Amino acid sequence: MTPRALTLAAALAATGCGGGDGPVPLRLVLDDPTDAPMRGLSADEQAGFDRGDALFARQYLPTQGLGPVFVRASCASCHAGDGRGPGFVERAIAVGADGYTPAPDQSVMPFGPVVRPYFVAPATRGVEAPAEGTPGLLRSVRVGPAVFGRGWIEAVDESEPARIAAAQSLAGRVRGRVPRLADGRLGRFGLKARIATLEEFAADAFRGDMGLTSPLAPTEVANADGLADDQRPGIDLDQASVSDVGAYLRALALPRREGIDPRGRALFERARCSDCHVPALRTRADARPAVLASTEAEIYSDLLLHDMGAGLADGAAEGAAGPRDWRTAPLIGLRFFRSMLHDGRARSLEEAVRMHRGDGSEANGSVDAFEALPAADRAALLDYVGRL
Ligand code: HEC
Numbered sequence: 483m484t485p486r487a488l489t490l491a492a493a494l495a496a497t498g499c500g501g502g503d504g505p506v507p508l509r510l511v512l513d514d515p516t517d518a519p520m521r522g523l524s525a526d527e528q529a530g531f532d533r534g535d536a537l538f539a540r541q542y543l544p545t546q547g548l549g550p551v552f553v554r555a556s557c558a559s560c561h562a563g564d565g566r567g568p569g570f571v572e573r574a575i576a577v578g579a580d581g582y583t584p585a586p587d588q589s590v591m592p593f594g595p596v597v598r599p600y601f602v603a604p605a606t607r608g609v610e611a612p613a614e615g616t617p618g619l620l621r622s623v624r625v626g627p628a629v630f631g632r633g634w635i636e637a638v639d640e641s642e643p644a645r646i647a648a649a650q651s652l653a654g655r656v657r658g659r660v661p662r663l664a665d666g667r668l669g670r671f672g673l674k675a676r677i678a679t680l681e682e683f684a685a686d687a688f689r690g691d692m693g694l695t696s697p698l699a700p701t702e703v704a705n706a707d708g709l710a711d712d713q714r715p716g717i718d719l720d721q722a723s724v725s726d727v728g729a730y731l732r733a734l735a736l737p738r739r740e741g742i743d744p745r746g747r748a749l750f751e752r753a754r755c756s757d758c759h760v761p762a763l764r765t766r767a768d769a770r771p772a773v774l775a776s777t778e779a780e781i782y783s784d785l786l787l788h789d790m791g792a793g794l795a796d797g798a799a800e801g802a803a804g805p806r807d808w809r810t811a812p813l814i815g816l817r818f819f820r821s822m823l824h825d826g827r828a829r830s831l832e833e834a835v836r837m838h839r840g841d842g843s844e845a846n847g848s849v850d851a852f853e854a855l856p857a858a859d860r861a862a863l864l865d866y867v868g869r870l
């Protein structure tokens with residue numbers, strides 16, 4: 483597929499549009515109440531959740547600090563119903579002969595790899611990428627991932643990923659790496675696990691996706707007009723607003739699951755999906771809200787980085803992650819997804835599994851194990867995953 487076709491396919495998949503006689507479509511669950519708080523919040527946590535909820539849904543205006551360049555004007559445009567998409571981020575990177583290793587010279591994207599097509603006065607243009615087909619340029623897409631269930635990811639005990647990485651290294655089938663940040667903390671958020679907390683992610687998203695600066699991310703992103711500010715002078719958001727959005731994300735409940743089949747779970751292990759999509763990790767004793775403390779976070783991820791091979795590579799080296807690496811995608815809430823994988827290229831679960839296969843992918847053995855299962859077992863496994 484050409485990059486442009488890929489972009490389009492990802493965008494269509496993310497919106498749940500498109501059609502044709504492709505594989506069985508994803509289960510779409512629209513009646514469950516997302517956007518609800520978890521049980522047992524304190525009055526303060528509930529109040530923060532409500533304030534953050536409103537900010538997450540707000541369409542920001544230029545006079546509130548939107549821009550000078552931006553990708554979308556609201557968190558919810560890329561995380562509709564706290565789920566995936568329909569908005570997405572386009573990226574472009576100069577790569578070497580293998581098609582994914584970043585080239586030393588990134589001057590084709592002088593303002594960084596992220597495309598920011600929209601702008602507000604006084605800016606006169608957005609940040610665009612050179613045309614498709616420019617030699618040595620890799621264009622890629624990231625669909626906004628689901629943001630529900632992320633409180634559990636934040637609550638996971640700091641030592642869990644390292645424990646699992648050690649076990650993986652002993653078993654020798656996959657070799658996850660702990661996403662350590664430069665300051666020693668565990669990277670948990672972002673498709674390449676480059677950020678430690680939900681509050682920091684919110685600040686990063688406000689700035690990078692919307693051009694809204696805050697105390698944690700005080701400088702506007704680089705732009706072709708060389709503007710260091712927008713229509714709202716100085717820092718656009720106060721820290722309390724960013725903390726409220728963090729509190730909202732942290733306290734988002736996941737609707738209860740029903741009808742989980744133990745046979746599906748056993749097959750999930752037999753096909754070695756659980757090597758990376760570890761069903762549950764321990765949470766910290768002091769995690770907040772209280773319901774997240776000292777419990778099992780059923781996120782279906784080891785929170786480790788894995789080499790997923792050349793086929794899924796997007797060329798981005800971020801923090802501890804290399805150009806072919808991705809954090810094991812948490813499968814929590816998968817039943818709400820309209821498309822899968824970082825760019826939404828998979829339109830069915832079966833496609834998503836087969837696309838784990840690639841030159842050098844750590845998941846090749848797991849795809850082999852999946853394909854070796856009798857058809858009825860494959861179906862039971864996919865049914866199990868499709869209900870998570
Ligand atoms: C233009 C689309 C877009 C907008 C607008 C956007 N996001 Fe995102 N969001 C993404 C993408 C793409 C990713 C994956 C980014 C990465 O890997 O770094 C992401 C990742 C996240 C994550 C991490 C999820 C995980 O599994 O690690 C959180 C939390 C999040 N966004 C919250 C927000 C908040 C809060 C806002 C508003 C301030 C926001 N996003 C605005 C597209 C968007």
Ligand code: HEC
Binds near residue numbers: 757819822835
């Ligand atoms: C080597 C580790 C590894 C193994 C083994 C593995 N996965 Fe994954 N899985 C990942 C990573 C990493 C991603 C994210 C890749 C991307 O976004 O491009 C992912 C993504 C997914 C997704 C898409 C989720 C989303 O958010 O879009 C599904 C579904 C999935 N895996 C199911 C499975 C199943 C079922 C199996 C077993 C047959 C399996 N995986 C085996 C690492 C693994």
